[in-house]
Amino acid sequence: xxxxxxxxxxxxxxxxxxxxVAEAQQPAKIPRIGYLSNxxxxxxxxxxxxxxxALRELGYIEGQNIAIEYRFAEGKVDxxxxxxxELVRLKVDIIIVGSGDQWIQAAKNATKTxxxxxxxxxxxxxxxxxxxxxxxxxxxxxxxxxxTRQLGGKRLELLKEAVPxxxxxxxxxxxxxxxxxxxxxxxxxxxxxxxxxxxxPGEIRAVDDFDKVFAALNKQRPDGLYSATGGPMRAYQKxxxxxxxxxxxxxxxxxxxxxxxxxxMSYSRDLADNYRRAANYxxxxxxGAKPADLPVEQPTKFELVINLKTAQQIGLTIPQSLLYRAxxxxx
Numbered sequence: 116x117x118x119x120x121x122x123x124x125x126x127x128x129x130x131x132x133x134x135x136v137a138e139a140q141q142p143a144k145i146p147r148i149g150y151l152s153n154x155x156x157x158x159x160x161x162x163x164x165x166x167x168x169a170l171r172e173l174g175y176i177e178g179q180n181i182a183i184e185y186r187f188a189e190g191k192v193d194x195x196x197x198x199x200x201e202l203v204r205l206k207v208d209i210i211i212v213g214s215g216d217q218w219i220q221a222a223k224n225a226t227k228t229x230x231x232x233x234x235x236x237x238x239x240x241x242x243x244x245x246x247x248x249x250x251x252x253x254x255x256x257x258x259x260x261x262x263t264r265q266l267g268g269k270r271l272e273l274l275k276e277a278v279p280x281x282x283x284x285x286x287x288x289x290x291x292x293x294x295x296x297x298x299x300x301x302x303x304x305x306x307x308x309x310x311x312x313x314x315x316p317g318e319i320r321a322v323d324d325f326d327k328v329f330a331a332l333n334k335q336r337p338d339g340l341y342s343a344t345g346g347p348m349r350a351y352q353k354x355x356x357x358x359x360x361x362x363x364x365x366x367x368x369x370x371x372x373x374x375x376x377x378x379x380m381s382y383s384r385d386l387a388d389n390y391r392r393a394a395n396y397x398x399x400x401x402x403g404a405k406p407a408d409l410p411v412e413q414p415t416k417f418e419l420v421i422n423l424k425t426a427q428q429i430g431l432t433i434p435q436s437l438l439y440r441a442x443x444x445x446x
Contacts, residue, residue: 146175146209146401147182149202149229151222153214154350155189161372162213162234165386169394188218190322190350192291195221203229209400211393212236215345216243216294223256230406232396235261235389236344238294240411249411257406258396260413261384266369267298267341268306270382273419274339274367275310276437277380277426281338281365285315287328287355288343295345303341319347329358340366342373352376363429374420374445379429385416385442418442 150166152159163185167177175181184205186198199221202210209230212219216237223231223245233240233256240246240260247253249260275281286303288295299316307314315337317328324347332340340359342348348355349370356377359366368374368381392412400406422445426433438444 143180145180145182147184147205147207148397149205149207149210150183150185151195151198151202151210151212151214151218152186153188153190153192153195153218156185156187158350158352158372159187159213161375161386162390165390166211166213166234166394169390170397172391173394173398175394175398188214188350190347192217196224199225209397211397214349215292216245217292219243219245219256223254227255229255230400231256231258232393232400232406233258233260233411234393235259235384235414237261238297243294246411249413251407252409252411253407255406257409257411259389259392260411266382266417267303267343268309270341270367270369271303271306271310271312273380273382273437274341274365275312277421277433278339278365278431281312283313283315283335283337284339284341285317285332285335285337285364286341286343287317287319287348289320289345289347290318291320292345295343295348298343314341322347322351325351325354325358332358332364333362337364340364342366342368342378344369352378360425360428365426365429365431371418371420371443374422374425377425378422379425379431380419380421382419383417384414385418388416389414421445 177183184207186202188194188198195218203225210222211232212222213234214236219233219237241248245256286299288299290296303314319328342355352373353376356373360377366379368378369383371381371386374381419441420443421441424445
């Protein structure tokens with residue numbers, strides 16, 4: 116009996132040891148990050164790459180100790196809900212939204228528990244009903260707010276400084292995008308009047324509208340072009356840039372990527388700083404912080420980017436005083 120007891124105990128100890136070793140050998144769970152964008156991979160490459168680099172600086176290396184699931188809608192707003200739902204079904208740990216209010220709302224509608232990090236690509240998140248307040252978001256959404264629409268007046272001012280004879284500015288926007296509609300109908304008119312400018316709104320709801328709007332602009336011949344944020348404007352920004360180049364229209368944008376693609380100038384938050392701060396939210400949440408307790412931050416660094424090569428191509432001489440103030444000049 117004693118031998119049988121000892122044998123049973125030995126077997127139990129052996130099995131326990133095997134279980135402990137097996138558990139120790141189990142690979143640690145790799146966090147999965149969902150990334151939701153309204154653009155296509157090529158258009159969004161700078162933003163997605165910026166986030167990857169910022170995460171790498173914090174020790175998160177894609178394919179090693181973190182996995183990223185990308186979902187690109189290629190400019191099709193009706194895919195927002197479907198793509199957000201796909202990320203939820205994959206049981207990602209965090210969803211980063213690299214697009215505006217409709218996309219943030221789609222992610223929020225898809226999950227009430229998975230943390231959502233916004234990157235300052237939408238409007239005022241409080242006004243949009245995405246968070247309770249900047250200081251106490253309350254739900255599962257937190258991150259950055261861009262104040263990008265409030266910067267519209269500054270963009271018009273910089274464009275006029277680059278083109279002193281500027282009087283009429285075509286403004287491309289998506290009226291189905293509430294933040295863009297608010298920017299063009301409520302904010303820009305007052306800014307334009309203060310600068311003695313007339314704005315000519317051009318409505319673009321879908322890719323098919325570009326040809327019609329561009330044809331109208333060829334007849335109206337404005338002095339400059341302002342590309343609002345959101346909707347088709349970001350997803351098809353290269354098309355806008357190419358039109359401005361072809362027609363020699365001085366253009367201003369809300370993103371550095373547009374200028375790197377051939378646009379004349381942009382004024383926006385500092386993107387590198389933006390990516391670092393978004394990655395910091397991811398890091399804090401993965402370490403246990405709750406999005407409801409992480410205040411939404413406003414941008415503190417801004418950058419003016421000028422494409423001197425584009426200026427030369429459209430026959431425009433940028434004042435030296437403006438070039439001196441630029442954070443980056445593309446030559």
